[in-house]
Amino acid sequence: MKKLNWRNIWTNVRLLLMLAVIAFLYSFTSKRNEDRKIKKPIVEFLDEGSLFLTHESVNKLLIEKNQEQQTIGKVNLDLNKLEKSINEHDMVEKSEVFVSIDGVLKAVVKQKTPIARVFENEGSFYIDSEGNRMPLSDINTARVPLVSGEINAVKEQDLYELLKLIHSDDFLKKNIIGVEVLHGGSLKMTNRNFNYVINFGKTKNVEKKFNNYKAFFQKAVQDSTISKYKEINLKFTQQVVCTK
Template sequence: MKKFNWKNIWTNVRLMLMIGLVVFLYSFTSKRNNARKTNKIIVEFVNNAELFVSYETVNKLLIENAGDLKTIGKDKVVLNKLENTLNEHDMIQKSEVFVSINGVLKAVVTQRTPIARVFSEEGSFYIDSKGNRMPLSKIQTARLPIVLGEITDKNEKEMYDLLWLIYNDDFLKKNITGIEILPSGSLRMTNRNYNYDIEFGKTVEVERKFDNYKAFFQKAVHDTLVDKYKVINLKFTQQVVCTK
C-alpha cells in the first residue's frame, strides 16, 4: 500500500492558502483603492517660465470634464478624455493626467513654444516650435522677433527653418528683433542695440550668412565701428558689405 506524504500535502495546502489570501487581500485593497474618491486637483507645467495658459484654466477644464470629483470614484475618472480635452486647448502641446493612490487628480502640462510673432494682413499670431500657427495668449506676451509680411505656403518652410535657427542660437536670439518679408522675397532685419538694418537677401545659405554676420559683429564691436553703419548687407555670402 502506497503511503501518503502528509508533510508534502500539508505544505502544498498551506501554500495554496497563502496564495489565496494574497489574492483576496490584493483584490480587497484594489477595490477599496478604486472606490476612493478624488479629493484634489494638481496642475503642473513642465516649463512654467512663461505661462500662456493659466493654472485656473486647466483646473476648470478638468473639473468640467471629470464629473463630480467629490462623489466619483478613482476608477470612474476617464483619463483619456481629460487628456484629449486639455490637448485641444490652443496653448497646450500635450498633457498627461493620472490619479494617485491618495485620490489626487494630477495633470502634467507641456505648453506650445512660440518662436516668433507675425504681423500680417491676416492678423497677428505666433509661429510655434513645430512650425504651426499659434494664437496670442490672453495672459502673456512672449518677447520674440517680430515678423512683418506674409507667410505663405511657398515660403512657410524656409521661414520656419530660419526662425528656428534664430531661436536656438543664443546670440541671434538676443540680437535679432525684427524680420521684414519684402515683396521680392528678400528679408530685411533689425537688431536690438544698434540702428543699422540687416539686408539678408533670400533664404538661401542661411547659416553661412549668419556666420558672416557674427564675425562682422564681433570685429565691429571690438573696433568700436558698429555705431557708424546704417546697413549691413549679407546678400553676398563671400563678404559682408557695410554702408555708413
C-alpha cells in the same frame, strides 16, 4: 499501503492558504483603489517660467460632464478623454493625465513654444516651434522676433526654418528682434542694441549668411566700430558689405 506524508500535505495546504490570502488582499485593495474618490486636481507645467495659460484653465478641462472631480470614482474616470481635451487646447503641445495611488488627479502639461510673432492684416499670432500658428496669450507676452511686411512673398516653410534657426541660436535669439518681408521675398532685419539694418536678402544660404553676420559682429565689437554702421548687407555669401 503507502504511508501518507503529512508534512508535505500540510506544507501544500499552508501554501494554498497563503495564496488565497494574497489574492483576497489584492482584490480588496484593488476594489478600494477603484472606488477611491478623486481629490482636488494638481496641474504641473514643465515650463513654469513663462506661462501662456493658467492652472485654472487646465482645471476646467479636467472636469468631466460638469461633475466635480471629487464625486467621481477612480474607476469611472476616463483619463484618455481628459488628456485629449487638454491636448486640443491651442496653447498646449502635449500633456499627461494620471491618478496617483492616494487619489490625486494630476495633469503634467507642456506648453507650445512660440518662436516668432507675426503681424498681418487679419491680426497677430505666434509661430510655435513646430511651425504651427499659436494664438496670443491673455496673461503673458513672449519675447520673440516680430515678423511683418508682405508675409506671403516668402514660402511659409522657408520663413519657419529661418525663424527656427534664430530661436535655436543663443546669439541670434538675443540679437535679432524684427524681420520684415519686403516685396519680392527679401528680408530686412533689426537688432536689439544698435541702429543698423540687416539686409538679409532672400531665404537662401541662411546658415552661411548668419555665420557671416556673427563673424562681422564679433570683429566690429572688438574694433569698436559697430555703432558706426547704418546697414549690414548679407546678400552676398562671400562677403559682408557694410554702409556707414
